[in-house]
Amino acid sequence: MRSTLEALCLGWVLLALGHSETSSGPGSSWHHLASQPPLNDTETVQRCADEEGFDAVTLDERGTMLFFKGEFVWKGFNGAAEPINATWPEIQGPVDAALRIHHLSHPVAHDNVFLFQGKWVWAYAQGKLRPGYPRLIQEEFKGVPGDLDAAVECHPKECMAETVLFFRGPVVFSYDLATNALKQRSWPAVANCSAAIRWLECYYCFQGIRFVRFNPATGEVPPNYPRDARDYFMRCPGRGHGHATHANATLRAIVDPCSGQPFQALSSDDSGRIYAFRGGQYFRVDSARDGWHSWPLSHTWKGLEGEVDAAFSWEDKLHLIQGSEVTIYRAGPGYSRMEGYPRFLKGELGLVEADAAFTCPHSKDVYIIHGSSMKRVDLQLSPRRPGPGIAIPHDHVDGAVCTTKGVYLFHGASFHHYANVSELLKSSAPAPAQDIAAAYFKCPVVGGHGATTHPPHQA
Incomplete structure (x- = not known):
């Protein structure tokens, strides 16, 4: 063995x-x-x-x-x-x-x-x-x-x-x-x-x-x-x-962290790992000590292909949402897919689609964002059912992450930082936009947005 x-x-x-x-x-x-x-x-x-x-x-x-x-x-x-x-x-x-x-x-x-x-x-x-x-x-x-x-x-x-x-x-x-x-x-x-x-x-x-x-x-x-x-x-x-x-500009943009291309999903877990998903690839955002590298999904999650629409982690299990389905991988030394997955998102969380999802450290709640609405799901309940939709000050987000430093919503080449979920829900307008490539990957500033807030992987 x-x-x-x-x-x-x-x-x-x-x-x-x-x-x-x-x-x-x-x-x-x-x-x-x-x-x-x-x-x-x-x-x-x-x-x-x-x-x-x-x-x-x-x-x-x-x-x-x-x-x-x-x-x-x-x-x-x-x-x-x-x-x-x-x-x-x-x-x-x-x-x-x-x-x-x-x-x-x-x-x-x-x-x-x-x-x-x-x-x-x-x-x-x-x-x-x-x-x-x-x-x-x-x-x-x-x-x-x-x-x-x-x-x-x-x-x-x-x-x-x-x-x-x-x-x-x-x-x-x-x-x-x-x-x-x-x-x-x-x-x-x-x-x-x-x-x-x-x-x-x-x-x-x-x-x-x-x-x-x-x-x-x-x-x-x-x-x-x-x-x-x-x-x-x-x-x-x-x-x-x-x-x-190198010969294909589209592929180059996907695997280049400084290209300014949007990420379809992001996720963080209690161990400090932060993943950013783009075009069937992913980056380890917290891996600055080893440089920035793009990897195919199957590199870490065996059998996973295509694009990830949303992702969140709970109790050492990473949930990867693709369209109307969700696949769960158990974390440990590497990731192993749980038996019986993928399953329909409707049966797992009571929802049919998601633009972004996040859990905060040591919380039992997952927040699912679709369009300008966010719903909370208590992961300890069975069956799981979403609460009522609550408006957020964004028409659309690509991904979301919550760490001890707050909530981060990602859209296009920018991210928006909120101190916590309550601040997000109370806001009538989006928080100032900051550049993902500059703040996360130390790239030259793209699109004129400064990196004034520490990204979640920095002290």
Whole structure:
């Protein structure tokens, strides 16, 4: 039986891998959608050589993927090579390993980027070397040897504790950041990693130019690995899966968070995840640490296709409304569709259609918006029946989210913020419009609306 973490990662197959057979589906590019400057012949050889891989791979504190090889680093999936010491002047020569650490109980170290070379480690916060570094690796991580091959953070929900996995030849060291306990693992499938990374809750070990996805608790590798990193992690001539997306302006607008195109639905849950749905794709709005990426619905919700009209979460179950039907997925390590779904929305909530829906944290009520009317449904009642329609100061909304920061209604490229449901119902006119792309995805301002209110995923 697959472990809990393996079930999670099986549900989070990366977008490019999910489209490995074809390149024609929407969002079939792993790569960022920024313009791609041509690479010179020398750089192409450096990045795409058959016999080589990366020395280290990590995300920085802003969610940019960093690829280290020799004296150079590539920033992002399309960036040109830069000398390592242009960004980290204290480091000369290649690095052995790199990681962005996850250490909530130690805020000074949390989100630091650690670079390893020989017996030494450098720690950078907001791009600046922290005082007292470099330090010996064995002083920073008790008992961990030098001359490492790779390192990767592991979050508590995936490794039971805040942990770092260190790779050196055939040995994997598991280091507990809270207790400093060090354990050795024998994981043949992920031995001899030249680089490792955690990205969007999955773990990858690079072995030269090839890579495997692995379970960070057991070291198990699912079928159909290893795969060639040049098809997924870098731009190489004649390889990859992004050509159709770049060539089709409609698809590009769907998968580009800065396009200004409206989202058909949004949803938040008690764990802090926020999803935005558009054209059969979705974004994890709360994933700034891992960058902004579009994924097909089936990437997380197996069997789900088409467009989502409305969505809401209650008691660890995500309700996805499509037309007159609703499908419920149980949250946990990944999402699993509940038996017997989809079902008709009429039988589930006593309604026949919805433009938007939202629940507030730890509330038993769902609010369904259609046109300029909002109805409340008590989810604890059986059968569920909507209350009377109450007018809201909007003719139409595309989506809605309620968090501890208030209620957010989305329409077109803008959103409107209300402190709570009561304020929304008392308002005679819409709250000031703010730009979704600027506030949520840090894009240049679109349409002249400023981002004056924190979006729900920000502190």
